[in-house]
Amino acid sequence: MPILDQLPGAIRSALPAEPLFSARTDLLNDGLFGEQWLTVTETEITVWNVSGSPLTTIAVEELKDARAVSGIGGGTLLADTASGPVVVVRYTAALTSIFGFAAKLLSSIAKGEERPTLSEKELPQQCPKCRNPLQEGTQTCPVCKNNGKVILRMLGYAKPYKLQMAAAAIMLIITTLVELIPPYLTKVILDDVLQPKNTGSKLMWIVIGLAATSVTMAVMQTLRGLIGVWVGSKLMGDLRRDIYDALMRLSLAFFDRRQTSQFIGRVNSDSEAMRQFMTDGIIWVTGESLKMIAIFAIMFNLSWKLTLLALLPMPLMVVFSLTLWPMIGRRWYQQWRSIFRLNVLVGDSLQGIRVVKAFGQESTEISRYQAANQDVVRNNIRIEGLWQGMFPLFSLVAGAGTLLIWYYGGWSVLKGEISIGLLIALITYLGMLLGPLQWVSQMINWASHAISAADRVFEIMDTPSEVPDTRDPAVIGRVKGAVQFSNVTYGYEKHHPVLKNIDLNVAEGEMIGLVGHSGAGKSTFINMICRFYDTDTGHITIDGVDLRNISQTDLRKQIGVVLQETFLFDGTIAENIAYSKPDATPEEIMRAAKIANAHDFIVRLPDGYDTRVGERGHRLSGGEKQRVSIARAIIHDPRILILDEATASVDTETERQIQEAISRLVKGRTTFAIAHRLSTLRNANRLVVLERGKIVEVGTHEDLLEKEGIYFKLVEAQKEMSQIKGVESA
Amino acid sequence: MKDPYEIYILEPERISFSRGPGGVFQGVVDGKEYEEIIVHRAFPFLYTTQFISVRDAKEEEIGVIRDIAQLDEESRTEMERELQFRYFLPRVTRVDSVKHRTDLWIWELQTNLGPTRLVMRNLHEHMQFPGGSRIVLTDMNGKRCEIGDWKALDSHSRKQLRDVV
Numbered sequence: 001m002p003i004l005d006q007l008p009g010a011i012r013s014a015l016p017a018e019p020l021f022s023a024r025t026d027l028l029n030d031g032l033f034g035e036q037w038l039t040v041t042e043t044e045i046t047v048w049n050v051s052g053s054p055l056t057t058i059a060v061e062e063l064k065d066a067r068a069v070s071g072i073g074g075g076t077l078l079a080d081t082a083s084g085p086v087v088v089v090r091y092t093a094a095l096t097s098i099f100g101f102a103a104k105l106l107s108s109i110a111k112g113e114e115r116p117t118l119s120e121k122e123l124p125q126q127c128p129k130c131r132n133p134l135q136e137g138t139q140t141c142p143v144c145k146n147n148g149k150v151i152l153r154m155l156g157y158a159k160p161y162k163l164q165m166a167a168a169a170i171m172l173i174i175t176t177l178v179e180l181i182p183p184y185l186t187k188v189i190l191d192d193v194l195q196p197k198n199t200g201s202k203l204m205w206i207v208i209g210l211a212a213t214s215v216t217m218a219v220m221q222t223l224r225g226l227i228g229v230w231v232g233s234k235l236m237g238d239l240r241r242d243i244y245d246a247l248m249r250l251s252l253a254f255f256d257r258r259q260t261s262q263f264i265g266r267v268n269s270d271s272e273a274m275r276q277f278m279t280d281g282i283i284w285v286t287g288e289s290l291k292m293i294a295i296f297a298i299m300f301n302l303s304w305k306l307t308l309l310a311l312l313p314m315p316l317m318v319v320f321s322l323t324l325w326p327m328i329g330r331r332w333y334q335q336w337r338s339i340f341r342l343n344v345l346v347g348d349s350l351q352g353i354r355v356v357k358a359f360g361q362e363s364t365e366i367s368r369y370q371a372a373n374q375d376v377v378r379n380n381i382r383i384e385g386l387w388q389g390m391f392p393l394f395s396l397v398a399g400a401g402t403l404l405i406w407y408y409g410g411w412s413v414l415k416g417e418i419s420i421g422l423l424i425a426l427i428t429y430l431g432m433l434l435g436p437l438q439w440v441s442q443m444i445n446w447a448s449h450a451i452s453a454a455d456r457v458f459e460i461m462d463t464p465s466e467v468p469d470t471r472d473p474a475v476i477g478r479v480k481g482a483v484q485f486s487n488v489t490y491g492y493e494k495h496h497p498v499l500k501n502i503d504l505n506v507a508e509g510e511m512i513g514l515v516g517h518s519g520a521g522k523s524t525f526i527n528m529i530c531r532f533y534d535t536d537t538g539h540i541t542i543d544g545v546d547l548r549n550i551s552q553t554d555l556r557k558q559i560g561v562v563l564q565e566t567f568l569f570d571g572t573i574a575e576n577i578a579y580s581k582p583d584a585t586p587e588e589i590m591r592a593a594k595i596a597n598a599h600d601f602i603v604r605l606p607d608g609y610d611t612r613v614g615e616r617g618h619r620l621s622g623g624e625k626q627r628v629s630i631a632r633a634i635i636h637d638p639r640i641l642i643l644d645e646a647t648a649s650v651d652t653e654t655e656r657q658i659q660e661a662i663s664r665l666v667k668g669r670t671t672f673a674i675a676h677r678l679s680t681l682r683n684a685n686r687l688v689v690l691e692r693g694k695i696v697e698v699g700t701h702e703d704l705l706e707k708e709g710i711y712f713k714l715v716e717a718q719k720e721m722s723q724i725k726g727v728e729s730a
Numbered sequence: 731m732k733d734p735y736e737i738y739i740l741e742p743e744r745i746s747f748s749r750g751p752g753g754v755f756q757g758v759v760d761g762k763e764y765e766e767i768i769v770h771r772a773f774p775f776l777y778t779t780q781f782i783s784v785r786d787a788k789e790e791e792i793g794v795i796r797d798i799a800q801l802d803e804e805s806r807t808e809m810e811r812e813l814q815f816r817y818f819l820p821r822v823t824r825v826d827s828v829k830h831r832t833d834l835w836i837w838e839l840q841t842n843l844g845p846t847r848l849v850m851r852n853l854h855e856h857m858q859f860p861g862g863s864r865i866v867l868t869d870m871n872g873k874r875c876e877i878g879d880w881k882a883l884d885s886h887s888r889k890q891l892r893d894v895v
Contacts, residue, residue, distance in 0.1 A: 006783075025836070029753065029813055029820075031815050031818070031843060032813070032843045032844050033820075033841070033843050033844030033846050034844065050776065060740065071815060071816035071817060071818055072774065072816065072817045072818065072875040073817065073818035073819055073872060073873055074815075074818030074873070076815065078753075078754065083752070083756040084751065084752055084754065084765055085750070085752050085753065085766050086751075086752030086754065087752060087753035087754055090815060092871075092873045092880075093818075093871050093873045094869075094871035094872070094873050096871075096872070109757070139866065214813060326830070327893060329830070330893035330894060333853065333892060334894065334895075336854075337853060337854045340854055341854075364797070455852075456739030456852065459851065459852070476753055517756060540750075702779055
């Protein structure tokens with residue numbers, strides 16, 4: 001038996017033998033935070049306090065069953081004993097999985113069943129070093145992870161463009177060096193030409209020199225700018241592509257838990273922030289720091305005493321930057337979040353615009369928007385305000401250095417220690433230093449903005465797919481379509497299984513009707529066949545090959561779905577029908593539509609098969625969309641077909657047409673169909689009745705009617721309903 | 731006969747709750763004894779002590795209590811405790827620190843149930859604002875804490891919160 005945390009010595013020594021199981025709780029029995037220990041041995045279950053004295057003991061022979069009762073944000077392990085239920089321990093949600101296992105273990109001990117083994121999924125995911133929780137499916141702890149990695153990883157995107165970047169860098173170096181020439185020339189003019197009143201050709205040459213530097217700088221800057229734009233756009237493209245790839249790769253479970261409209265903003269604005277940092281940011285930083293070094297070198301050469309004076313305010317600026325850095329990062333994130341909330345709000349109300357209009361709630365939506373909008377305004381002022389305040393402050397501090405040089409440098413000139421030209425050159429150089437120093441704060445801004453964007457982007461990229469593809473997929477070719485469920489259990493949240501111990505053998509070409517109340521697990525059942533989710537225990541095979549060993553592309557090629565909510569993409573009807581087979585010929589498309597009973601209505605449309613559907617295009621009725629999606633499934637020509645309530649919410653005539661289409665579609669394919677109208681499942685070879693995640697009845701329509709079980713009741717209830725409807729319509 | 735489509739409001743004088751010897755919440759409703767009772771808040775954010783759905787061990791609803799203030803003293807105390815167990819939502823009394831370490835936001839908090847620490851992957855998915863100045867924090871494992879009114883916290887806490895709210 002696995003032991004999670006090291007059991008304290010005091011408790012271990014109080015036990016007669018090594019316990020079967022032990023775990024630490026994070027709550028006391030009165031609900032306060034604190035630690036307790038649970039140990040399970042062959043004879044008793046004991047709860048200990050931290051110092052090792054037992055608090056409760058339950059003898060195993062008294063135990064009848066055990067349950068983990070989950071509350072909100074925490075749970076309780078309950079033992080059913082001969083004298084009623086007993087609270088064993090309480091814990092927070094962090095430990096749900098491990099005490100869920102404890103309940104299973106205790107229950108199996110009580111009933112004398114085979115004992116479960118602890119799977120990795122049930123261990124709390126914690127970093128061994130810092131005890132912070134780990135993301136599911138990863139072993140690297142984000143806290144212990146190296147901080148610079150985000151930046152390094154971001155820079156990885158610049159790698160393919162290193163040649164261009166190098167060219168830009170070289171130009172940058174040249175510009176920087178050239179930029180440093182004019183002040184020196186000024187010094188020469190002052191000291192060698194103007195003061196000695198030298199009327200030779202020297203002045204001419206120096207001015208030509210100045211002009212040459214200006215021209216070189218202009219050319220270099222233009223070239224560098226062009227390269228920057230080119231590299232930047234490419235980088236953005238790469239980033240966007242990767243984010244979108246990552247989104248598409250993620251499993252359905254990821255999207256179940258999130259609002260999808262948020263990703264639109266992420267793909268665009270986050271990649272822009274990263275791009276800005278990498279092109280403008282990096283180039284500026286290298287350029288400006290280079291400049292700084294060069295300026296210092298020259299200044300030291302000219303007069304090291306005065307240079308040291310000018311450096312006095314520097315430490316102050318460094319301290320400033322260090323304290324402001326984290327604050328700016330947070331405020332950027334805050335600003336991002338308020339925009340994010342605003343976007344979600346807009347996305348929500350626009351998607352539901354019909355409901356908004358139907359209930360006349362425009363003004364409520366406007367005021368909701370207004371509140372979120374004010375939030376954005378407030379945060380915007382906070383971050384931009386901070387920013388605006390920082391800039392002058394930096395200049396002021398840096399300017400203090402110039403004042404010092406003017407004063408002491410002035411004295412030195414008066415005393416004849418240095419020349420006027422030297423003083424002017426020093427001051428000009430110092431002025432040039434101000435630029436880079438201000439960029440330090442701009443850089444802080446960019447970098448923190450970019451890092452927080454990169455954090456979010458890499459979060460998406462790093463989220464492991466919950467249904468990973470196997471490294472070495474089995475070659476399945478065209479399958480026959482025999483599907484087998486062996487002891488399958490699955491829950492969207494691990495401790496609330498929606499499907500429990502499902503065993504089912506489906507022969508190739510068989511049609512299975514799934515029947516049950518809503519929430520019985522029908523949709524989950526078909527989701528499992530598509531492998532939108534992986535089983536928690538047990539496995540599903542197609543032609544004897546485990547689903548996990550089939551690559552998902554291969555699998556989906558074999559499976560066709562017609563779902564309750566038909567979704568048509570923005571594009572023509574023809575494109576939608578040919579979605580899974582873009583190279584389908586027009587004839588194939590028409591043939592598929594014909595089988596789906598869609599050909600006639602499509603041809604009657606003014607634009608025929610070229611009618612645009614989807615968000616902005618021609619609006620098809622529910623039944624029409626349904627038939628287009630059937631045609632889509634037909635052209636896909638799958639071996640396994642999944643129909644999820646394909647005839648919900650359409651009138652009787654349309655239903656008949658869809659039914660017809662479906663009966664042609666299912667021919668020769670293994671089919672799983674869900675329907676609320678039981679009459680539509682009459683052609684099914686077998687009906688599987690699900691109740692609370694378990695298969696309760698299997699058989700043909702007639703078998704099950706004879707049995708007078710749950711199916712019989714469902715049919716009776718529907719008959720009653722249709723009679724009521726009949727009366728109403730009469 | 732109860733109308734199955736009507737909310738059945740429990741009369742305060744016909745119900746009583748207590749805690750069994752094993753620490754399990756139990757009670758008597760309309761003269762019937764229940765060895766184990768499960769309670770749900772119908773509006774966990776808005777009305778924490780009102781509209782409590784009382785259910786048996788199989789989670790079938792027995793009825794709804796309009797306000798637990800109407801109950802007798804023992805019943806009320808036990809009900810409050812049970813709600814606190816089931817809705818594990820410690821109230822934050824002080825925010826010691828909110829730190830951002832690479833990918834994680836780490837909150838060190840003092841609550842009415844003792845000190846604790848929440849770890850979040852980001853803020854935008856783990857902070858909820860149910861209205862007013864209330865904040866509900868949920869950490870990566872589903873552990874939750876509530877800040878009743880962040881503007882009413884001490885100045886140190888407010889300072890910690892200012893840039894994350």
